[in-house]
Amino acid sequence: MIRYALEKDAQELVKLRLDEQKSLHPDAPADPEKVEAIEKWISQSIGNVNTLILVSENEGKIDATCTFVVEHNIPGLVDNGNYAYMCNVYTVPEKRKQGIMADMISQGEVELRARNVCAVYFDSVSDPMISLSQKLGYVHRTSFYSKDLIG
Known part of the structure; x- marks a missing residue:
């Protein structure tokens, strides 16, 4: 069952986030201050109007999550300025290749359209995520530049 995250899901979502991060950065330590920052972000974001956290729950256990962070930018001539950044996309290994994430992303898109996004x-650096997104109609449009401001 795909549903919105609830406050009671926070600790399970923290664990999934740490699992996702370890899969991407296996040598990175889970420093207590980083774990605390993840806990704080998830707790503050559940129920926030500008954050849509979806979970897939089966038999009382969350096995996948996908987050959309809504941004309200200045409108342009060809868009309304409302975008969503998709992040924290993770499915536990034993539930992959079952269409769960495709369904979650599609359900999220329906909600985002209703919010005028x-x-x-x-x-992403994840080949499975890139492949899935292409199947769902996402296209690589352009490169962007970034600069680390911390560290």
Whole structure:
């Protein structure tokens, strides 16, 4: 069952986030201050009007999650300025390749359209995520530049 995250899900979502991060950065330590920052972000974001956290729950256990962070930017000539950044996309290994994430992303898109969001974007180094997103109609449009401000 795909549903919105609830406050009671916070600790399970923290664990999934740490699992997702470890899969991407296996040598990175889970420092207590980083774990605390993840806990704080998830707790503050559940129920926030600008954050849509979806979970897939089966038999009382969350086995996948996908988050959309809504941004209200200045409108342009070809868009309304409302975008969503898709992040924290993770399915536990034993539940992958079952269509759960495709369903979650599609359900999220329905909700985002209702919120007048004009586009969803994400960045990923995960080949399975890139492949799935292409199957769902996402296209690589352009490169962007970034600069680390901390560290």
